[in-house]
Amino acid sequence: MDTEVRIGVVGATGAVGTVTLALLAERGYEHVRAFASARSAGSKLPFGGDGLVVEEATHEALGAGDVDLFLFSVGTTASRALVPVAARAGAICVDKSSTYRLVDGYPLVVPEVNGARAVEALDGDRIVANPNCCTIPLTCVLKPLHDEAGLARVHVSTYQSVSGAGAQRMTTLGYEPPGEHDLTMDWTWEGDESDEEAKLRAETRKILELPQLPISATCVRVPVMIGHSEAVWVELESALAAEDAAELLRGAPGLRVLDLPEVPTPRSAAGSDDVLVGRIRRDQATENGLALYLSCDNLRKGAALNAIQIAELLLAGVSVRV
Ligand SMILES: NC(=O)c1ccc[n+]([C@@H]2O[C@H](COP(=O)([O-])OP(=O)(O)OC[C@H]3O[C@@H](n4cnc5c(N)ncnc54)[C@H](OP(=O)(O)O)[C@@H]3O)[C@@H](O)[C@H]2O)c1
The missing domain is CATH 3.40.50.720 (NAD(P)-binding Rossmann-like Domain)
Structure with missing residues (x-):
């Protein structure tokens, strides 16, 4: 350096x-x-x-x-x-x-x-x-899973803090009812999805060099000051046990895997350089499916x-x- x-x-x-x-x-x-x-x-x-x-x-x-x-x-x-x-x-x-x-x-x-x-x-x-502040932690988690078992499909739901919308928006948290921080304030509609959702898909595909990866996102702003969270459902090409996925992610750079009863929260992610990952479990709704939850300091990582x-x-x- x-x-x-x-x-x-x-x-x-x-x-x-x-x-x-x-x-x-x-x-x-x-x-x-x-x-x-x-x-x-x-x-x-x-x-x-x-x-x-x-x-x-x-x-x-x-x-x-x-x-x-x-x-x-x-x-x-x-x-x-x-x-x-x-x-x-x-x-x-x-x-x-x-x-x-x-x-x-x-x-x-x-x-x-x-x-x-x-x-x-x-x-x-x-x-x-x-990249976008949700794309960064998502790709940190998806890359090792893809390298190990191949990504077939990804669903993600985000819970994004107000600092993601800039310093001005941070001054209003606490003074406006939480309902005022809805996504229509920060994002525009591209057809029936927000530009944030479209960005998350397109950027993830570009970074992972998987231009056809099926990925669907729902992005939501929540009344939290710092720290974005994401619930992620991943369908893999081949089976990967939840315990093996946890071990894999534990060894991946930039991630800190939490074991129950510890779970990722914006409060624990704020001020940390790591992407916190937890709740790694089998997705009961999909063959070869995993579900997990992550939190990341949107202003840092x-x-x-x-x-x-x-x-x-x-x-x-x-x-x-x-
Ligand atoms: N917030 C996040 O979590 C996050 C994450 C990833 C990426 N980003 C991206 O990072 C960028 C900044 O986000 P932010 O949240 O930091 O926004 P912000 O708090 O609103 O800050 C914007 C900054 O840009 C400056 N600025 C505005 N117009 C300018 C101009 N014409 N010339 C020079 N400086 C100008 C402002 O200066 P003044 O004080 O003089 O107005 C201020 O320093 C955006 O593109 C955003 O999409 C943000």
Whole structure:
């Protein structure tokens, strides 16, 4: 890990950006700059001893060529405008919006699942996409199961915290009745499913390189501050006993398997780098079926941490090539 690398965090004032700064400080990075919109330029954010003064993310600032790595956590409109400017100036860019996730030629990476794909960006536009906060933990669980017994079909139901909708939404939890946090506030309809459900399917297929995988999702926002949970039903090509699946997942990177009476909860996942997995059992409704439950800190492994892990793979790739 090269702590001398010059890093720009764009969207630094947001829910993901503030966690990104905290994780970078934890990991010993020192040359970090914070960028956001003109609204918060000049404000101060905690970082190390002195904190950071927020700079406006102008084309001039991002295109100056004096930053090695940009971590973007802004919305799609801002990403579309700003990421190419930074990449053209030679920086490695990890983008957490959905802008590049499903575009051919841009790696969509969960390091534990398809980390080798990240370095492909070094031969392309130097842009890597970070998946949706529910896709990341789901693929961490599905990959070892697929490698062992083949995925035939996946059903997933999500229980997503309000921080998944950004810092502004977090300020309203507790002041509005929980019913106000319904999914129509955050997601749009694509036919009869939400864009979140469509993303979860398409991104999972791309990361696992299983373009035909049957996968059906129901995504729901719940009145929880931090931590997304998912109930997952997996149908496998060949039989895998629940105890064997638990052992398999226990040995998989990024996962912490909990045994009853411990179960994954958003409270226990919040602040943890691991995806918590539990309730691993036979799905009584399907042949070769398994059911399980997971919880994950959507701001850490679901966003900021995953992006930093991608960046560290890329930086290692850069130094190997030099
Ligand atoms: N929250 C999650 O769990 C999560 C997980 C995975 C991916 N993501 C993705 O990460 C991105 C950020 O999410 P978030 O939850 O952190 O949102 P957020 O809390 O609303 O933060 C948005 C950030 O973007 C900045 N921004 C907005 N417009 C900008 C512009 N034109 N130029 C520069 N900066 C601009 C904001 O700065 P100001 O303070 O100046 O407005 C703020 O720092 C989104 O694309 C989201 O889909 C979020």
